[in-house]
Amino acid sequence: PEISRRKFINVALGTAGAVGGLGLVTALAGVRPPNRITFSKLPAVGGDTLVHAEGDQSGQPIKVADLSDKITRAWPQGKDKNGNVVIKKDEPNNLLIVYKFAPDQLVAPTNLQATQQGVVAYSGICQHLGCQVGDNASKPETILCPCHSGAYDPRAGCKVIGGPPPKPLPQLPIKLDGEGVTATGPLEAPYFG
Ligand code: FES
Numbered sequence: 001p002e003i004s005r006r007k008f009i010n011v012a013l014g015t016a017g018a019v020g021g022l023g024l025v026t027a028l029a030g031v032r033p034p035n036r037i038t039f040s041k042l043p044a045v046g047g048d049t050l051v052h053a054e055g056d057q058s059g060q061p062i063k064v065a066d067l068s069d070k071i072t073r074a075w076p077q078g079k080d081k082n083g084n085v086v087i088k089k090d091e092p093n094n095l096l097i098v099y100k101f102a103p104d105q106l107v108a109p110t111n112l113q114a115t116q117q118g119v120v121a122y123s124g125i126c127q128h129l130g131c132q133v134g135d136n137a138s139k140p141e142t143i144l145c146p147c148h149s150g151a152y153d154p155r156a157g158c159k160v161i162g163g164p165p166p167k168p169l170p171q172l173p174i175k176l177d178g179e180g181v182t183a184t185g186p187l188e189a190p191y192f193g
Contacts, residue, residue: 007177097124097133097143097169099154107156121172122158128165143169 098121106120108185122143126133142161143152151162158169 004062006182056065064144097122097154102153105155119174120154121174122154122169125169126165127160127167133169 006048029151088126096120101120124146125131126145128145128148128150131145133143133145133152141153141155143154143158144150145163145165149163150160150165152158152165152169153161154169157171160166160168
């Protein structure tokens with residue numbers, strides 16, 4: 001099915017909603033949803049602006065917006081004259097999903113060395129056939145792909161926990177600097193590509 005583009009990635013925060021059944025309540029016990037976070041800029045490798053991520057009010061989704069007309073990232077969409085990969089504004093691949101978890105909620109294989117203060121950033125493009133993944137309102141700790149029900153766990157390096165994706169979502173290595181976030185390396189190219 002056709003997936004509409006969204007400039008903003010909504011990350012469900014504390015919106016588990018009504019939960020029915022004691023078994024499910026028990027299963028969710030102890031799972032804390034991601035916390036609100038406010039980012040200023042996400043400068044890309046080389047200093048260019050990569051994306052902008054900004055939290056709204058407490059408990060509201062994180063918004064991730066692409067700001068620059070051209071950003072460079074390790075992505076196979078074409079290269080500029082300097083050999084950098086260029087992604088233009090509004091291209092769907094210009095998307096990240098950014099979470100902030102309590103640090104003790106993150107588990108391997110998340111790249112903990114590149115993760116500070118519980119913040120992790122992943123590609124928003126499904127590793128199966130390239131659909132745009134999104135939040136799961138009833139299960140905030142899971143990223144879902146609407147195309148074939150692929151599911152990823154952002155607490156654990158976005159390992160696949162359901163559906164056909166063959167690999168985890170690529171994780172962007174980042175470094176926090178105040179409220180800013182700097183990408184310290186390239187984003188791995190998508191498997192499907
Ligand atoms: Fe995501 Fe198929 S494209 S599960």
